[in-house]
Amino acid sequence: MTDTPDSNPPNETPLAPAAPQVVPFAKQARVDGGRPRVLAIANQKGGVGKTTTAINLGTALAAIGEHVLIVDLDPQGNASTGLGIERKARRTSTYDVMAGQAPMRDAVIPTAVPKLHIAPSTMDLSGLELEIGQEKDRAYRLRTALNNINNGTPAFDFTYVLVDCPPSLNLITVNAMAAADSILVPLQCEFFALEGLSQLLKTVEEVKKTLNPTLSIHGIVLTMYDSRNNLSNQVVADVRQFMGRKVYDTVIPRNVRISEAPSYGKPVLVYDLKCVGSEAYLRLATEIIQREKELLAAV
Ligand SMILES: Nc1ncnc2c1ncn2[C@@H]1O[C@H](COP(=O)(O)OP(=O)(O)O)[C@@H](O)[C@H]1O
Numbered sequence: 001m002t003d004t005p006d007s008n009p010p011n012e013t014p015l016a017p018a019a020p021q022v023v024p025f026a027k028q029a030r031v032d033g034g035r036p037r038v039l040a041i042a043n044q045k046g047g048v049g050k051t052t053t054a055i056n057l058g059t060a061l062a063a064i065g066e067h068v069l070i071v072d073l074d075p076q077g078n079a080s081t082g083l084g085i086e087r088k089a090r091r092t093s094t095y096d097v098m099a100g101q102a103p104m105r106d107a108v109i110p111t112a113v114p115k116l117h118i119a120p121s122t123m124d125l126s127g128l129e130l131e132i133g134q135e136k137d138r139a140y141r142l143r144t145a146l147n148n149i150n151n152g153t154p155a156f157d158f159t160y161v162l163v164d165c166p167p168s169l170n171l172i173t174v175n176a177m178a179a180a181d182s183i184l185v186p187l188q189c190e191f192f193a194l195e196g197l198s199q200l201l202k203t204v205e206e207v208k209k210t211l212n213p214t215l216s217i218h219g220i221v222l223t224m225y226d227s228r229n230n231l232s233n234q235v236v237a238d239v240r241q242f243m244g245r246k247v248y249d250t251v252i253p254r255n256v257r258i259s260e261a262p263s264y265g266k267p268v269l270v271y272d273l274k275c276v277g278s279e280a281y282l283r284l285a286t287e288i289i290q291r292e293k294e295l296l297a298a299v
């Protein structure tokens with residue numbers, strides 16, 4: 001590993017305001033040896049599709065051959081529940097990892113989907129900020145925990161880590177951004193879609209300046225699109241105008257199968273592979289891999 005952030009910890013949690021700015025595609029650091037690509041799925045708004053995207057993009061990436069770890073960093077634990085991980089199966093959770101009480105590999109458990117693992121969360125995580133808020137390495141807990149995830153016993157060979165963030169720009173989300181190569185932002189196709197985006201981009205800029213200089217925005221995924229609704233079309237047009245190439249071509253439709261699947265503890269691709277929601281997440285996975293190839297070719 002070339003990054004040793006824990007040797008030079010920041011003194012302040014980087015949440016001070018900075019000039020709003022869209023982060024350009026950074027030339028990505030090449031994936032060296034065993035390091036997976038880390039994508040943080042972040043938006044401080046709740047209900048925009050972060051968890052749904054973590055579960056279903058993770059499943060779609062696994063379906064096309066990637067080895068994926070979902071790190072559930074939301075105390076609500078919806079990604080864990082949506083993947084059928086019962087509370088009693090969460091013996092070691094992301095709280096234990098972030099609190100420095102267990103290595104990440106102890107929290108990693110398989111899901112019913114081949115090649116898809118999860119590090120589950122519990123409500124304990126909601127107390128984390130109070131507990132570690134004064135520690136010097138508080139913003140680098142996740143980054144440190146993901147270092148060397150692939151080098152150990154048992155041997156993992158993750159190619160992607162997807163971090164499901166809580167609906168807040170708190171220390172947990174800052175940890176995700178400090179650990180990530182790139183951020184994936186779900187935006188719901190609704191009237192206030194862009195509200196809050198500049199605050200999110202400001203935070204990304206701040207993290208870039210203080211904690212993680214190679215961080216970039218991977219892309220914006222429009223979710224819950226309803227073609228019968230003029231507003232949805234207007235939102236897509238506005239977001240594309242504002243964010244340009246950053247917006248993925250794939251738009252995730254509003255689809256009842258997507259919302260039903262979590263109550264069965266299944267990704268939609270397992271619940272109903274043929275529905276439009278599953279097809280959309282498969283297209284998104286393909287697009288993301290294509291974008292990754294372009295980024296790596298440009299290095
Ligand atoms: N494309 C979609 N179609 C229909 N329902 C969706 C879709 N995406 C998400 N949902 C539903 O919307 C709600 C919020 O989504 P979720 O992924 O939990 O958001 P977040 O993690 O950002 O809070 C959930 O009930 C989820 O099942």
Ligand SMILES: [Mg+2]
Nearest residue numbers: 050051074078
């Ligand atoms: Mg969520």
